Amino acid sequence: MRNRDISFWIFLTPVLLGLGLVVIIPLLFGIYYSFTNWNGLTATEFLGFANYIDLFKDEEFRASLWFTIKFAVVSVILLNVLGLGLALLVTQGMKTSNFLRTIFFMPNLIGGLILGFIWQFIFVSAFSGIGDLLGIEALKGWLSDTETGFWGLVILNCWQWAGYIMIIYIAYLENIPKDLMEAAEIDGANSFQRFKNITFPLVAPAFTVSMFLTVSHSFKIYDQNLSLTGGGPFNSTQMVAMEIYKTAFNDNQMAFAQSKGIIFLILVATVALTQVYYNKKREVEM
């Protein structure tokens, strides 16, 4: 197929229309609108960087940005530890391995909104039930302050995504040649040494993939945030995605919300690209 072949363009037309009308044109308009006083229908005035200056003064936006970054960092670390741990557990050749994989992956198939509602019940009712039973005061009133709301979101996120990260690690673990492990064992390497010197370097590419996925996923989270804490109490567990939604559809400040959306894009893209770059570099060095 060549560029001047009509069939090349016919094959591409549907997806080009899709991407163009759904992503590219809204993005280009969005960038333009973010410099105006757009109200969702018309823009009457060009404001320059006024929206962008305002958003850095916006306490609520700054708080949500900070909360999201904390959430993403903690989630990424825990998810990778948990995912790798589960993957190591189910690749030991146990009889129950397949059954365990099925169970650990299950939460990932269910939507974040529904999972958030289930965990709202668990944190609010079941936790206080367990707290009564065992006499632990700390299990009461979860989700009613910022701290427990934060950890509630982290726990939900880990439960939902650990099985997914596990599957990525399994794909790489199963590619490690068996004789390499056996040779190391014969040479007298203990299981920790084998993990450190063979398994770990060989699953490094899985690290790239799962870091990329967990970072971009944790940054963009919305459904779970909405159904678990609703951003409360007093918007203190509100993440960026929800803050942008509220600015747009509750406060009706379309252009302002759009400028936040553009900052969000720059942030997500920068983090993702930097990370891919460093992980690729590190892989080559090893």
Added chain:
Amino acid sequence: MQKKKRNRIILEIFGLLLALLWLSPFYLMVVNAFKTKREIFSDVLGLPEEFTMENFVEAFYHLDFIHSLMNSLIISILGVGIIIIFSSMAGYALARNKSKLSGFIFFLFVGAMLIPFQSVMIPLVSLFGQADMLNSAGLIFMYLGFGSSLSIFLYHGAMNGISNSLDEAAYIDGANKFQVFWHIIFPLLKPISVTVGILNIIWIWNDFLLPSLVLKEESATIPLKMFFFFGQFTKQWHLALAGLTIAIIPVIIAYFFAQKQIIKGVSEGAVK
């Protein structure tokens, strides 16, 4: 040897305990869905004294479940269908054309994966609203726009394993480009089509934010209906939990029948 065997048994038990812990949220959801409002308050952890189906009947009615299930099915199947057809065509065309322009278009699709939904959401809703396309058809088209990037990426990768000589042999036999694609290439892409289908159906089936911006209540999908339902019965956990259980059942059934393909599909989609 004795020690190794003992370690293995300890590992098995640990694995099973972890699986029980993993399932405990589902256990709590299901057992409490069978309880009365008062019983949830007095004993949240144990089995119900007597299993009442009333919560399920009422939740089923308020969720308008058959109707929302149908809405979800139609949108997911049509959405995934057009993503598979159009992305495979595009992946084929882009992989068989080695020009700079073709490379640029591919780069555009891959790059679009980095764009978070929130940075296009507001102009998108405004644009489609002005075109009077905030309905199921508009939603399905939006899924093509958002879903085609990853799908084209996967098809493009799979095309590398399909030799060009197949196409050429067919051209010599007098087939045109569309015949070659539909009769020769598309069947060979079946394994990756399964992966693309699974990844997209998990996403579309569970998506909440986009339908909430686009659909009206009468065409609501299951997650959207669940959200309205939850708002209506807030703090009435016996009904809410029954509703959540009902909403999850279709997914669990699908998972039960297709778990191998689902796990394989997800694994391939992530690793490539």
